[in-house]
Amino acid sequence: MRISKTIALLLSCILTGYIATAQEFLPTEYPDRIILTFGDADANLAVTWRTDGSVSEGIVEIAKADGNPDFVRDKKSYKAKITPYDEAGVKANYFSLVMDDLEPNTLYAYRVGSEERWSEWFQTTTPSDEVAPFSFLYFGDAQNDLKSMWSRTIRQANLHGKKVNFMIHAGDLVNRGVNDNEWGEWFYAGGWLYGMIPSIATPGNHEYYKDENDNRKLTPLWQPTFENPMNGPKGLKESVYFVDYQGCRFISFNTQGLFADPENSPQPKWLDSVLANNDQKWTIVTMHHPVYSSGYGRDNEELRNLLKPMFEKYDVDLVLQGHDHAYGRGGNVPVGLKNRNIDGPVYVVSVSGPKMYNLSLGDWMDRGAASRQLYQLIDVSADTIHYASYTTSGELYDEFELIKRDHQKLFIDHAANAELEEALYPPMRYQERFEDKDWKEFNDRLKEYKAKKSQDQ
């Protein structure tokens, strides 16, 4: 009797919604998940959106825009490519279009939809076809509590006071890449920003899943969601690609794709040729697993052995990474060579979501942070990259410049400008279970880290 009562109560809870289930973000007849990307190496804009399965046609209407609402009279219509999606109970149609006949450095307004069901008009400025200054945001792993807690970071980053040209997402955008609800949260968090500011996204391990044969595969949501350049190696298109933006080459390298098949991966050869045949002044790589780890107990030695020599040979300037859920920045610059010429890139690992790990306090790090959600605002001009990292509360946490002139590259560390002390202690959930031996081990590492830093100055 008691058991059947319990079952009945459980059933009624489920039916009346008292047991919390994940919020669903199912498609409707109206466009949603509208996102701008770069559709090719020349940074032509692309747009993607989704509807439910009943909508079989997608149109992009676009016009040069100014403050006069009559801009709509000059709109042109383009038919978008359709990609049906039917996985795990979600049926949708994804639509995408590479807008490759727009004028450079020009404000356009566009909307997407069909018949009577349209998005609002968005506006965006096309990239210049010349070397010109620009700014972008870089986010480490968003991954968890996207609606609840990552939303604050992406919104603060965009309210920081500078309009950026695009945003980089360095992998683990969501926690379970096949889970449509989590992508729903990712789109909820950034909302209309994605329709106005293009994204460069690279996948992380959490965008991968294991299929029935235990092979790791990229989520089937990746390619329909992001209309990325198709210039990557076969089998990895739209997760491995490059974009040339106003004097800087941006490369998305798929580390999880590499780990899935290290022996046969075409990525190293592809990367070598994309770095060797590069006429841009600056080169920035984004990838998920880091060359140097900021997370304690983590190290990707094989990845480092493979990529570091290539990055140094071809003078990569910045490597923007994630995965470790702790902040680390360093240049692998030998002690005593600060504020001098450097050959290798500056490596950064960052985290924008709320999941936090213990810091490695590794030798390579010049600045670290545990338990801080961060975003990075990076300005690129012909001679200078200015990098600044801010906490989600908007305080400057780290800063440096790279200046490239006459075939020399100068690194200038401005971390002293930070408004905050280095936050090096383990996240609270670690501290709560720390025993004496853990504290001793941590304090020894902290002492070594501080000694190295005082030597550097």
Ligand SMILES: [Fe+2]
């Ligand atoms: Fe990861």
